[in-house]
Amino acid sequence: MTRTAHDQFAKQYLEELLAYLGQVQTSRDVPSEVRQIDVYFVPAATPATAPENLGVLGQMASTTGLFEVFRNPPTPVEIRTCKLKLYSLQGDLLRQARREKKSLGESDLPRLWVLSPSCSERLVNGFGAQLDESGNWIPGIYFMPEFEKTALVAIDQLPASLNTLWLRVLGRGATQQQAVNELLSLPQGHPFRRNLLEILSNWRVNVQLRQNPNEENRELIMNLSPAYLQLREEAVQEGVQLERKEMLEDMLRFRFGTIDEELASIIETLLQLPRQELTPAVFNLSREDLLQRFSRS
Template identity: 55%
Template sequence: MTRQPHDQFAKEYLEELLTSLGKVETSKDVKSEVREIDVWFVPNTSPSNTSELGLLAKMAATSCLFEPFRNAPSEVEIRSCLLKLYTVHGDLLRQAKREKRSLSEGELPCLWILTPSCSPRMLNGFGGKIQESENWVEGVYFLPELLKGAIVAINQLPVIEDTLWLRVLGKGRTQKQAVEELVQLSEESSKWDQLLEILASWRKNIEVKDNVSDEDRELIMNLSPAYLKQREEWRQEGEVTLLLRLLRRRFGEIAPDLEQRITSLSIPQLEALVDAQLDFSNLDDLVTWLSAQS
């Protein structure tokens, strides 16, 4: 069960991004003491456009487990992630045996541990190395090959478009800059609006906690650009809902084209229309008012 706001956010966030690439399951139980995989991903069989997701899409080229951490994990927590991975391997191999088919090493999923930072001691202890031969960027440290895992130190990722989606999961200035980039991206394309809503909801969940820590306050500041933009969206939706209710009560059903024109109005225009509609005699007055706004 997800107990921390960051865990819930990370699952929703990665699910939203990865759904276009394949099958995503969150909070997936694995056998042996009930353990839970944060995000379990299986790519689509047919290729899809992955260029927008950059490094995240490259990581999701094969089936894999994502384990995101809000704070740098301990040795025990990393070993726990590896245990989940090998439990999954065991389940898949037993299933293949029951179905009398073989399962190659390449078909077994790998593990991506996403951490805001990772010390040199931890990387050395687990044998993490950068694979420059395959053009992996700085910050992605692969464990010895047969372990089938990697640690992603988010604060070490280069500040480029390809790493944006992972940098959002970082901390401090790394996360703050990434959120600002995402807000800018959403202004250019509405396809990222759902991600902004997830970020804004995360901030709201933190604010309602009984005891807000210094770390929580920093996170609230980091998420503020997304929250403020999304708050305007929520406010606009509320204004539209109220206005349509008033108009339907007075004039009956509103034609879809008129409803669309109302939905596209800015907040000041919606507020002005709430007052103006009191003087309307019929829907023709509404059409005239809308035409004057264009």
């Protein structure tokens, strides 16, 4: 699978999650040669959700940052290219601040997060990256020297918990497979679950449509299939439930002429009745009995 196809998914996936916390730009150009950042993020003053809800990803999103996502482990050259994007962007932001007569401190400058399915010991040591010793960050995240403002995230080394779920979905092999299963096990009302399942399902469809899929693509299709099938099943169930609700509304209109606010308030409760009990309830009970028996209050 090409990096371009994975880029498209990763950008859409991170944009969906990070949009709750601030402003997200994908494929942002940086000066000199045209280079694009996968995801550029600026935190909002009042985010739509608490950063803690996104676990480690929310912790990363506490400051302005660049997110570069790799489907395969990056080479040293690719890491240096990511760092070049970071420094080019920092220069652009500093020039803009001078034009606007503002000051940017070190803490205001963006940080680079390189998200990789794995990181070899050679790669980590070669860039002088180390685990955080302060206890603020979990294992699997390697920080380069302070002023380089860059971290390598080895997704396969992250502890398996809800705190890391949103990052582990971007992994490979068994790591991704487990994360997708955990995503499926979230309650259906979870604010992130449905949209992320749709993104994963679309990615699977796009990969499957490719001719002559290689071994990597076949593995990816297998990992994403549970999300795809679950979304289809839920869509069918929602269609059946919608059809049943429309039928109930027609019955209530036939019986009472119109559906006012009081009758509308008991529709969801009536829908929980077995089919064989629903019709007798609507046609045999008076309006007052219906409201008294099925009112949620």
